[in-house]
Amino acid sequence: MMEREVVVVGLNHRTAPVDVREMMALEGDRIDEVNRSLCAIGGINEAAVVSTCNRVEVIACTNDWERTRNQIIDLLRADRPAAQEIADHLYTFRDREAVRHVFRVASSLDSMVVGEPQILGQLKDFYARAASVGATGTVLHRCFHKAFSVAKRVRTETAVAARAVSVGSAAVELAGQIFDRFEDKTAMLIGAGEMGELAARQLVASGVGGLMVTNRTFDRAVELARELGATPVPFDGFHRYLPMADIVIGATAATGYVLTRDLVTTALRERNSKPVFCIDVSVPRNFDPQINTLDNVYVYDIDDLSEVAHENLEERAREAGKAEGIVLAEVESFWRWFSQLEVVPTIVALRDKAERIRRAELDRVLSLLGPLTDEQRAALEAMSSSMMNKILHTPITQLKQQEPRDQLLFVDAVRSLFGIDESGES
Amino acid sequence: MVALVLFASSMALYLVAAAGFVSHLTMLRDAPRRVALGALGLAFAMTTAGLLAHGFEGFALRSSHDQLALLAWFLVAVYLLLQLRYRLAVVGALVSPLAFLLTLSAYVAYAGADDLGGSLASAWLPAHVAPAFLGYAILVVASCLSLIYLLQERQLKAKKITGLARRLPSLETLDDLSYRCVAWGFALFTIGIITGSILAKVAWGTFWSWEPVQILSLLAWLLYALLLQSRSSGWRGRRAATLTLAGFVLLVVSFLSLNFGFSHGSAVG
Incomplete structure (x- = not known):
């Protein structure tokens, strides 16, 4: 009898460009169909399909890995005439490496942005789908559940996912260092630049209490305000609203400083020196950097934010090493169980x-x-x-x-x- | 004897707590924090038991030893109470070694247990010492909060966010809590000064005798009064934190003069 093995066949963001990934992606009922067909193939005991925007993979337990590999590839490119040349983009993992791959995917170590939290939930969904059509059995059941617990360990024992790695989330993270809670805070978005809108969106998602939007073209301010659930204020008199703002985002196309030291000094007096966080995501800068010398005001421009995000990314990379160690140890423990089966x-x-x-x-x-x-x-x-x-x-x-x-x-x-x-x- | 053993064990536990808080802050792990809190809670229980046991052996509040032990006890009590509502591991990292130092000083002072004078044996003594020391303890916690505020504020201004910064509470929390602690500490401190002067009247026949500890306490009191006044009119942040720390320095000097310098009541004899 052939040796029983765990095999992973698939492609991801590293091996395949986005058009190939799009073409290969599986959706809806097609996933159940593929899961069922895989199990019907002789030699494949268990199988589960995973298909996200960054990866399409089949995890299988089989007695003949080479034949299984080819069968999986055939199935993946079925009905896709353009998919004949996908072999170059595919990877195959066997045995411990296959288990390790599944654990790494679950722990978000194989993600495009290492540490991003969505993948674990997606993996759980795909496992549940495969289980619902009876495609999984003892081995994959154990393998997936182990993967989920490994992901949890990585999350709690390392800082892989702890810090913000985008400019917008870095801004929110910094705001959290200044303010205890966001519900009673008001933000003001000056200008309609894309980065500013993104930062404002993230603040709203984090629970900021109120948002004002101002723009030189008032219609655009109204439009944006409607989109973000904010209040539009006229650009000409925005300084009158400034004292109400705990967080100010600058995203105009102006070449001069929209926010000057004097404006902020006046606003501070009116708001009893309550702290203000100024986020300047525009280039050239909208906020006078001198504002940062005022007490209780913190000015971060796009470079400062990128710097914070970049340092966080480096920290993630350092933590990823720790996480790989956890994964390896857990693979061994899974393997002890598997090899006795x-x-x-x-x-x-x-x-x-x-x-x-x-x-x-x-x-x-x-x-x-x-x-x-x-x-x-x-x-x-x-x-x-x-x-x-x-x-x-x-x-x-x-x-x-x-x-x-x-x-x-x-x-x-x-x-x-x-x-x-x-x-x-x- | 029992009391000494209890104090010694609580000292060891304070060190464990300090190590736990520090490793929690540096290693980004949660387990050491729980260990530290457990150790601190246990140390608090032991100090409580120690104070009680010592009380039966003749707790007088008149010796340096008793006062230092009591201050440590109040300090940990205030921190543990705060900890119930806020996650302030970093304050614990400051309070635990402080409690250790205070208990250690108490231990050393015990050898030459000096009585501050039988004339102080009055019902007014606890009425003076209890609020004054609880006030001290709260003001010390306020100073810790302000110190951390300055640390966090500097990092944010300089745009160098270290891993430690993430473990620190937000500026808003630190500023707000420090303010409230100063307010409470000040109120108790005021009561302590009033009952203290009544005690002085009863014991020595005069309300106020211009001895160093009294002058320094008065200065600290004035400084805190000024701070609270400025805060209520919109002062906050870095300047308020710096002033809180200045008050702390005055407090420490006044406390040292009470315990290691001029003995309380010496001016009158």
Whole structure:
């Protein structure tokens, strides 16, 4: 019999350009269909399809990895005449490497932006889909659940996902260093630049209490305000509203300073020196950098924010090393379990264990009873042997008779019910 | 004896707590924080038991030892109370070593346990010491908050955000809490000064005798009064934090003069 293996075949953002990924992406019912077809293929015991905008992969448990690989590729490019040349973009992982790949994907170590949080949820969804059509079994069940717990460990034990890596989220992170809560804070967006809108959106998503929008063309301010659920204020008199703003975002196309030191000084006086966070995402800059010298005002321009985001990204990279270590350790622990998942060795181990118990108990009883005749001794031997065999008969027959996919389930159950895996993990 | 053992164990626990808070702040792990809080809670229980046990052996509030131990106890109590509502591991990282130092000084002072004078044995003594020391403790916590505020503010101004900064509370929280602590500390401190002068009248026959600790306390009181007045008219942030720290320096000097310099009541004898 061929050795059972875990295999991953697929492509991701590193191996395939976006047009290839788009072409290969699987959606809706097609996913269930592919999951079902995969399981119907002889040699494939279990399978699950994962398809996000950054990756299309099939994770399978099989007895013949080479044939399975080709079958998976055929299935992936079925009905796609343009997809004949995808072989260059595909990768195949086997054994430990395949398990490691799944763990790394779940932990967001294989993501385009390392540490992004969506992938774990997506993976859970795709696992649930595969399970719902009965495509997964003992091995993938264990593999995915292990992957989810590895992802959780990575999240709690490393800072891989801890810090903001985009300019907008860096601004929100900084705002969180200044302000305790956002609900009672008001932001003001000056100008309709794209970066400014993005930062404003992120602030609103983080729960900022109010947002004012101003723009030289008032119509545009109104339009943007409607989109963001904000209040438009006239550009000519925006300084009158300035004292109300705890966060000011500058995103105009102006070449001079829209926000001067004097304007902010006046506003500060009116707001009792309550702190102001000025986010200048425009180039050339809208806010006079001198404003930063005022007490209780913090000015960050686009370079400062990029710098913060960049440092965070570097920290993520450092933390990723730690995370890889966790992944490797967990792969080993999964592998210990997986490599013991065989019928014959399990039966042997089961018999061994029972025989050891029988021997020990028999010796104890014989020493208690004192001198016995040979017949008496033989009778005890025979009785204990036949008891052992009768008890083990049903489990062993059941183990042998199951279909390959269910067999693993029974092997797993027997190993844990009879405590054969004591050296392994729980 | 029992009290000494309890104080010694609480000292060890304060060190554990300090190490826990520091490693929580540097390693970005949560487990050390929980260990530190547990150690601090246990140390607090032990100090409480120690003070009680010592009380049966003749707790007098009149010796340096008793006062230092009491101050440590108040300090940890104030921090633990704050911790119930705010996650302030970084304050714990300052309070724990402080509590250790105070208890250590108490331990050392115990050897030469000096009585500040039998004339002070009056019901007014606890009425003076309790609010004054609770006030001290709260003002010390306020100073810790202000110190952290200055740290955080400098990083934000300089645009160099370290990993530690993420573990610090926001400027808003720090400023607000420091303000409130100063207000409460000031109120208790005021009560302490009033009951103290009544005690002086009862013990020595005069309300006020211009001894160093009294002058320094008065200066600190004036400074805090000024700070609170400015704060209520819109002062905040860096300047308020700096002033809070200046008050702390005065407090420390006044406390040292009380315990290691001129003994309280010496001016009158």
